[in-house]
Amino acid sequence: MRQALVPILDKLKIPRCGFHAFRHAHATMLLYNGATPQEAQAQLRHADPRMTIGVYSHVQAESRRLVVEKLAAILDLNGPNLDPVSQLIQ
Secondary structure, eight states, rough: OTTTHHHHHHHHTOOOOOHHHHHHHHHHHHHHTTTOOHHHHHHTSSSSSSHHHHHHHHHHHHHHHHHHHHHHHOTTTSSSOOGGGTTTOO
């Protein structure tokens, strides 16, 4: 890993990190972009989705907040008029 990963990180001016940082980034992107915990669990090969949820729950909290805001915009008759409605539900 040091022979391959460290030179790449240095060349790209990315702070040195271990391989686990890439797993965390992968899981974060999956969950933030709408993958279910079970889908992320399968990608990460965790034995149980509770492991995935426990480690990456901060991403789910942010996603839940965004979903609530989208739903509130739909239900708020005096709120922003977003067209088309399908734009709200992605």
